[in-house]
Amino acid sequence: MEIKRVFVQGAGTMGSGIAHVSAQAGYEVVVMDLSTKLVQKGMNSIEKSLQRSVEKGRISIEEKSSILSRIKPVIDLEEAKGADLAIEAVFEDLDVKKKVFKELDEICPSRTILGSNTSTLPIAALASLTKRPDKVVGIHFMHPVQVMRGVELIRARRTSDETMAIAREFVQKLGKEIVEAVDYAGFIVSRIIDAMLNEAVRCVMDGNKPEEIDRAMKICTNFPMGPLELIDFAGVDIVLHGLETMEKDFGDRYHPAPLLRQMVRAGYLGRKAGKGFYDYT
Numbered sequence: 001m002e003i004k005r006v007f008v009q010g011a012g013t014m015g016s017g018i019a020h021v022s023a024q025a026g027y028e029v030v031v032m033d034l035s036t037k038l039v040q041k042g043m044n045s046i047e048k049s050l051q052r053s054v055e056k057g058r059i060s061i062e063e064k065s066s067i068l069s070r071i072k073p074v075i076d077l078e079e080a081k082g083a084d085l086a087i088e089a090v091f092e093d094l095d096v097k098k099k100v101f102k103e104l105d106e107i108c109p110s111r112t113i114l115g116s117n118t119s120t121l122p123i124a125a126l127a128s129l130t131k132r133p134d135k136v137v138g139i140h141f142m143h144p145v146q147v148m149r150g151v152e153l154i155r156a157r158r159t160s161d162e163t164m165a166i167a168r169e170f171v172q173k174l175g176k177e178i179v180e181a182v183d184y185a186g187f188i189v190s191r192i193i194d195a196m197l198n199e200a201v202r203c204v205m206d207g208n209k210p211e212e213i214d215r216a217m218k219i220c221t222n223f224p225m226g227p228l229e230l231i232d233f234a235g236v237d238i239v240l241h242g243l244e245t246m247e248k249d250f251g252d253r254y255h256p257a258p259l260l261r262q263m264v265r266a267g268y269l270g271r272k273a274g275k276g277f278y279d280y281t
Contacts, residue, residue, distance in 0.1 A: 214229050234270070
């Protein structure tokens, strides 16, 4: 099967990024969220990103218009009926994603491949809820989607070879590079990165200043961004939730640093809240 139409559920940071790169690669895209306000916010983000590319000379104004014309913003899940590939990019919560997969399984035609952009949740837990477990695959994009070239491709136990081949072709057409990961919580990237981020938070609890921790990792290990800057960028709540998910599978080695929970309770969620380990106000 050849993928021509892509449905993306969730118009947030990740969903809008996936819609953007899919349309830029020539696919017809439908991006859906729960309200007109949310889906329009996603479209505004795509427009701004494309405009930056125009200003930097990477694409022409005509190419920008053409890309945007291939994206249809909607608030009705029934629009998934015409999709060859449906990707969920909703909040990183198992119950939320289970609900989404059940609904997509009912609405989408039998040919449709169901993909999840989850960064931590096992794909098999989602595939088991559908009548098409052979057509369920993990397609984990990195943030920001438009910039990061790597994508984790995750095969659940019942994912077919055909589904993997189609998903691989799709990701490659986006100009991305593929890493195949085994279907354990966190896959490869989140398992390694979140463990490091958690230890950086423990360093703060030990009395180290966030700016010194970040500076150390940048000048001593050549990291482009410090771990605490990265937590603020990704969202303190997102990192906490990822660690909690992996703790269930792997035990105490992923037990979240208490400071993370304290910050989430206080609303210090990072850049999106204006305050995290750093003040963005």
